[in-house]
Amino acid sequence: MSPAGASLFDSGGRPLVEGFARVVAADTATAWLEPEQTSSCGGCASAAACGVKSGQGNRRLEARRFALANDCQLRVGERVVIGISEYALIRASATAYAIPLLCMMGAAVAAQLLTGRDGWAMAAAVAGLTAGLLIARLRAGRLQARGDLTPRYLRHARSGEECNDRGED
């Protein structure tokens, strides 16, 4: 873990993507954090009415709880900015979504071209998706083993700072 005010670049010189999290438990060695969930529309003034944000219950956030080494003596309730290499984020997205999708589509298109029947294409899509998920699982294990999926503590969040403040024009 990096000290407060850590570099905004990873060890390979690539920029870090920032996210916000709140400390929910901490001891001398480890801090447990929950990410502040964003919505796919980025949130807006009418978020309370549209219901996108209300779907994020406590159970969902608990499932996303993660641990960091508590070198900076984080305390419960503090908001912090955490970072991950943008390269790692794109690789993680590709592993979770692109690999299963491409396997599924490849299998479905191949079955359709070979048989010309929708039933076979659907069965092949399911088989391709299953194979893609297995490949994704193996690849995610490798990313995890290399430490690519571990976020870094960057700094404490400023009062009122939100994800949409960053880079906003």
Place this chain on the structure above:
Amino acid sequence: MQELILLVVGTALVNNVVLARFLGLCSFMGVTTKIDTAVGLGMATTFVMTVSSMIAWGVETFLLVPHDLAYLRTVTFILVIAAVVQFTESVVRKVSPSLFRTLGIYLPLITTNCAVLGIPLLNVHDKFNFIQSMLNGFGAALGFSMILAIFAGLRERLALAAVPRLFMGPPIGFITASLLALAFMGFSGIHTN
């Protein structure tokens, strides 16, 4: 095969879901402040949109049409999409909890918007078969992701530009989007009488 490739390219570029059909504008404006999150969200939306198109085709073909329930199409498709989003989240969590946590910090995992509903409805309207529905969903999502990435790059530059105070934020974003839409109109060709 050529027909399938043309379907994907046409849906992604000519009938772009954001710039030609004006769907998914909330995500388009909301998450395009950073190019990395735009690319990540684009991948998530591509997965959800493609799978939703496939399952919605199955529901339409094997449930709604045989039982004469076409009037329930919109509600049923909303349920299908909600189920696909939940399924995606659960599967990512099962496949790799660490991947799920990492993506959960930086990307909105609930990736649904009006474009995700619009494409399955357009598939029904155009009477596509299974593979055409899947590729139409994929092409639309590809176009959506491409526009998210392009627009995020433009907004990162706009953040450094001297924009008049009245136009800062969404106004200059929409003006830029309209210019981008004009550029994409070029893909549909110029009609002369």
